[in-house]
Amino acid sequence: xxxxxxxxxxxVYDPAVGDPDNGVPPGTAFEDLPDDWVCPVCGAxxxxxxxx
Amino acid sequence: xxxxxxxQQITDRVWWVGAIDWDIRDFHGYMTGRGTTWxxxxxxxxxxxxxxxxxxxxxxxxxxxxxxxxxxxxxRYVISNHTEMDHSGSLPDVVRAVRPAQLFASQMGAxxxxxxxxxxxxxxxVKDLETxxxxxxxxTFVETRMVHWPDSMFTYFAEDQVLFxxxxxxxxxxxxxxxxxxLPAEVLDQEAAKYFANILLLFSPQLTKLLDKVAGLNLPLxxxxxxxxxxxxxxxxxxxxxxxxxxxxxPTMKAVVLYxxxxxxxxxxxxxxxxxxxEGGADPRLLWARGCHRSHVMGELLDAGALLVGGPTLNxxxxxxLADHLTYMKGLRPRNLVGAAFGSYGWSGEAVKLIExxxxxxxxxLVQEGLRVKWVPTADDLLRSRQLGLAVAQRMHExxxxxxxxxxx
Ligand SMILES: [Fe+2]
Ligand SMILES: [Fe+2]
Numbered sequence: 078x079x080x081x082x083x084x085x086x087x088x089v090y091d092p093a094v095g096d097p098d099n100g101v102p103p104g105t106a107f108e109d110l111p112d113d114w115v116c117p118v119c120g121a122x123x124x125x126x127x128x129x
Numbered sequence: 130x131x132x133x134x135x136x137q138q139i140t141d142r143v144w145w146v147g148a149i150d151w152d153i154r155d156f157h158g159y160m161t162g163r164g165t166t167w168x169x170x171x172x173x174x175x176x177x178x179x180x181x182x183x184x185x186x187x188x189x190x191x192x193x194x195x196x197x198x199x200x201x202x203x204x205r206y207v208i209s210n211h212t213e214m215d216h217s218g219s220l221p222d223v224v225r226a227v228r229p230a231q232l233f234a235s236q237m238g239a240x241x242x243x244x245x246x247x248x249x250x251x252x253x254x255v256k257d258l259e260t261x262x263x264x265x266x267x268x269t270f271v272e273t274r275m276v277h278w279p280d281s282m283f284t285y286f287a288e289d290q291v292l293f294x295x296x297x298x299x300x301x302x303x304x305x306x307x308x309x310x311x312l313p314a315e316v317l318d319q320e321a322a323k324y325f326a327n328i329l330l331l332f333s334p335q336l337t338k339l340l341d342k343v344a345g346l347n348l349p350l351x352x353x354x355x356x357x358x359x360x361x362x363x364x365x366x367x368x369x370x371x372x373x374x375x376x377x378x379x380p381t382m383k384a385v386v387l388y389x390x391x392x393x394x395x396x397x398x399x400x401x402x403x404x405x406x407x408e409g410g411a412d413p414r415l416l417w418a419r420g421c422h423r424s425h426v427m428g429e430l431l432d433a434g435a436l437l438v439g440g441p442t443l444n445x446x447x448x449x450x451l452a453d454h455l456t457y458m459k460g461l462r463p464r465n466l467v468g469a470a471f472g473s474y475g476w477s478g479e480a481v482k483l484i485e486x487x488x489x490x491x492x493x494x495l496v497q498e499g500l501r502v503k504w505v506p507t508a509d510d511l512l513r514s515r516q517l518g519l520a521v522a523q524r525m526h527e528x529x530x531x532x533x534x535x536x537x538x
Contacts, residue, residue: 085275085335118237120274121335 080129081107085118089129132192136171139360140289140352142266144171144286146179146194147472148187151303156215158457159327160422163320164303167215168356170293171195174285176205176264179229180284180293181356182219183382191219192226201227204261209234209252210295212241212280216356220223224249233261235272238280252478255282257344271343273297275335277328283343291353298368299357309359316344323428325375330431331462333376340373368523378464380434380528384411384521386496387426388439389418391447394440394473395507401506401514402437402471418450423457431456434525436468436493437518442480451480455487464492465532467524469517470499473506496524 078092090096090110095103096117101110107126115122136144147168153161153386165245167183169191177199183191204227212234220242224232232252234242239254242283255261257272267287274281277296284293298521300320306312329336338344355362361368383407390396414433416426418440432438440451447455470484482497488495500517502510 085332086279119279119335120272 078106081126082129083116083119083121084125084127085121086116088116088118090126131218132193132197134159134190135197139170139307139354139362140291142173142289143286143291143352144173144198145169145307145354145360146171146191148183148190149303149305150184150187151300153303156301159301159424161297161299161301161483163316165301165357166366167191168354168358168360169216170268170354171199171204172289173199173262174263174265174288177203178206178208178264178266178268179223180208181205181216181295182207182223184215185218185222188219188222192223198320205230207232208268208284208293209238209242210282210284210293211278211356212245213278213296214245216295217242217245221246221249229236233270235270235282237274237278238282240282241278250315257282269348271346273339275332276339277332279362282514285348287348290349292348294353294355296328296356298353298372299355300359302358304359306352307360309361310363312359317359319428320493321371322375322431323424324357325372326427326431327424327461329372330375330378330427331460333378333462333464336372336376340369340376343369345453356465375431379533380433380467380525381432382411382521382522382525382529383433384413384435384437384525385426385430385433386415386437386439387418387421387451387454388415388471389441390439390448390473391441391443391448392505394502395471397506397511398471398473398500398502398514399437399439400523401511402518403441405515405518405520406435406522407430407518409519409526411518411522412519413527418448418454423454426454426457427461427463430463430466434466434529435521436463436466436488437471437476437521438468438484439471440480440484440487441472442474442478445477445479447480447483450486457482459491460488462491465528466491467494468497469496469521471501471514471517472499473502473503473504478503494524494528496521
């Protein structure tokens with residue numbers, strides 16, 4: 078599983094960590110994030126992310 | 130009233146209680162040649178509401194202005210639209226002095242503020258587009274994430290149709306006049322553009338979305354009240370419209386030629402390039418890197434279509450002023466530029482390559498390979514420089530006509 082970087086604010090989505098504050102458990106691949114998931118820092122949607 | 134510093138009425142219920150900073154010349158690396166203001170506002174309904182505070186250095190001035198119309202302790206609610214300390218820095222002192230019933234911030238603001246200081250009370254997070262009735266007024270909060278911080282939001286006061294826009298639509302301009310229509314239009318245009326270029330340019334994609342979102346809300350607007358500079362009560366369509374235009378970054382025929390020089394060789398090239406640009410119908414602006422502040426150059430670049438950068442090679446590297454300008458510029462992500470690198474050198478000549486790499490990393494379309502001249506340019510070298518200017522102007526012309534359908538000057 079690969080890390081993805083938010084092109085807006087630089088936040089890195091690490092699948093090993095997930096996004097527990099927003100209901101995404103550790104071990105969730107970026108591809109498996111729900112379509113309405115947004116960057117927890119700046120609110121950008123998934124399309125703004127690029128592979129690290 | 131017996132007070133020297135007073136609140137100024139903006140609408141029926143809104144009063145300005147900010148601080149004017151005539152002295153500031155450096156705002157975190159942005160040269161504020163005309164000073165600035167830290168704006169805070171009171172809504173005086175059944176119970177007073179304070180919107181934002183000021184930079185800590187302006188706290189006494191803000192408190193005096195507040196005390197000129199109300200007992201500060203009667204402020205019941207405080208709203209923090211933005212976590213950056215030029216607006217939040219006086220919050221802990223205000224909380225201590227006023228003891229408000231509630232302090233509101235966006236969800237990111239509620240996380241960010243306690244990471245700056247001990248706020249002294251609990252923060253109530255508000256959601257995007259949440260509307261609250263507070264102190265007899267109707268307030269709607271509009272998240273403006275990354276315009277220009279994750280916590281940024283607007284607060285809309287429905288009764289008086291005022292948009293408190295935080296840093297949005299602001300400018301660094303100190304003045305005794307509170308309204309934009311009382312100030313010279315050229316100064317306003319210059320400072321608004323400079324502010325946009327230096328603070329908001331990199332968030333242009335988010336800003337475009339935000340303007341669409343705000344337009345979709347159909348909020349009737351009488352006043353836009355930003356946190357820096359004058360307040361707008363006329364021409365609001367254009368205040369918003371120029372943001373939409375700047376965010377588009379449509380290429381124009383204006384060409385920024387940024388250069389530095391040790392023994393005038395690169396400078397001679399810059400001048401010849403300027404002549405070639407003009408011959409090709411472009412409007413060259415030669416900016417000497419050592420004499421121009423990085424924030425001034427960004428203001429010039431905002432509505433340009435080309436960026437040409439020239440520098441000598443110093444100790445096998447880039448001239449330091451150019452490294453400063455280029456690092457800053459790259460972070461602000463200007464778009465839709467064509468350009469080229471140039472420079473004179475003595476023996477190794479790495480600088481032109483280094484400039485070119487940075488321009489390429491900034492997505493500047495390089496019209497031709499960087500022009501390097503050994504030692505002092507000959508008449509032939511200057512002719513080649515002039516031709517480089519001409520070639521860039523021709524490319525600008527193509528880009529402008531294909532992208533815009535017409536030339537924007
Ligand atoms: Fe800010
Ligand atoms: Fe600010």
